[in-house]
Amino acid sequence: MSLKKVKEAKSGGWFRPLDLIIYAAIAVVAAAIFCAFFFAGGGGGFDGVRVSVDGQTVYEYTFSAGGSNLSPQTVEEEESGALVLIKVQTPWGYNVVCVDREKRSVKITEADCKGGDCKLPEISGGGTVIYCSPHRLTVTPITSSASPEVPIG
């Protein structure tokens, strides 16, 4: 008696072919939406970078408009071919931020901080923020939508 009930439950239940097709369709749509968001949020909207020291924006670079030096006593800008070298003198040390206009990427190439971890990341999309904590320096991507939150730590 009880065995028969189990069999009935199985045959009348969950995985009919039509259900499987609906689940598959939902999975495909969900994956498509995820990809659309992922690619829109990554590289697509990356226009340039904003450099700030101790919470103050000292320099901005956009690929469309070029550099704008908001603090000439802190920042020295130098163009060399496809590269723009931005030397930032903070009260705690210096960093050289290198913008590659051909590759559309930004990274710190020189710094006199301990460890030099800020030289590792490279910004080539909207998702990366470079932070040099000994020098309180951040390099954040400027995106065509709202700029991302900067973690101050």
Ligand SMILES: [Zn+2]
């Ligand atoms: Zn550093």
